[in-house]
Amino acid sequence: MKRQSVKPDPGHAKSEALQYIPVRNEIASWQLKENNIVLIEYPLPLKPLFKSILQRFNKRPVVNPTKKLQLDTMGSQVWQLIDGKRDTKTIIKTFASYHSVSLHEAEQSVTAFFRELGKRGLISLEKPL
């Protein structure tokens, strides 16, 4: 007999996800530039094979190359809202009030930004205590 699958409740999953707290990764350093623009510098991960080859030709220990990422005005605002205490929902609400947009519009924008930062390893989401 074919087993019937029951989809998880999307409402519950979303509510839970919005409670997670974004935390900046300590390996990334950042500075505030003119017009409140944030510049992030983070090391690029090197594959162990490349690292060992480089090590063979270098006398000094191999330092991972770094990459710089300059955020736009909105991204800089969100980055500064990430303090390890505010949860995703609070950040979305604050962002929506800054730009007078609806909560849903802010949610789409902020979560897409978090996804991008997460892909680069610049933030992680921590479960609230």
Next chain:
Amino acid sequence: MERPTPPSKTIAWNGLEYTVPITWEAVVTGKRQLLFEDDLEPVLELKWNKRHAPTLEQAHDRVIKQLSREFGQPDSINNINKNNKQYQTLQFSWRESSFSVFLLFCPVCHASILVRPYVLSTDIQEISASLHCHGMDQTTRWAVQDFSFSLPTSWLLDSYSFSMGFTRISFKQHNSSIHLCRMLPASAHLQNDSITSLLRKLTGCSESSLQLNHCEEFVELQNCPSIVSQLRLRMKRKKPFVYGRLWLHKASDKLLGFTIEDIKPPSLPMIEQIYNSHEATIR
């Protein structure tokens, strides 16, 4: 003593109007699908179809297939038609996950509306009392965010986009298309661009296009190509006549506008009808 009625607003999307508390936000999840959220928490989902099933029984058969695919076979189906003159109502329940889905069937316009409440205390009678699926006149009202407009029913929804600060809803009818938009905050959009250049970007009109009307808060553009250009554009399957209007709604710091693409010059009464119905609502 009567309870004071909480402030409400009407959400209108693709033939369905629903009055909801003012704090609720409607999220468009499909051409005939809306999700309502309160403080970013989902509270209710509506999915509807029009004229697909002439009776409640046929609507039931269609819905049961769809629900079985999504949630599995329901454990119980109850007919709860008590005191409901507007809709015939069926309740589908699942014991394991303790939630219900309701099918509201309108015998007048044969619309079948699937209601999925995310809050257990939801009263289906209250929902059905504030739902409207068929209008009296030949226009359809659209009000999903903080702006609304009306269009003749012959215009069909083609596509939509709700990115942050920029909303676009497009409609089609024969060889014409209308794109309605809302931009906010207007002050940020107008920081780097003038209202005319914003409209040029929206319409894709070049500098040579005719500027019909222009002031600081209102601009109107029309592309009137020569016969040769018209032929060339038609051969490229493009619509030669492009009209656009963009204006500033100062009170809510929004830019509202619409563009029309057609194979013939758009009619002035239609332009005025859209303009007069397109309004911003202050959140």
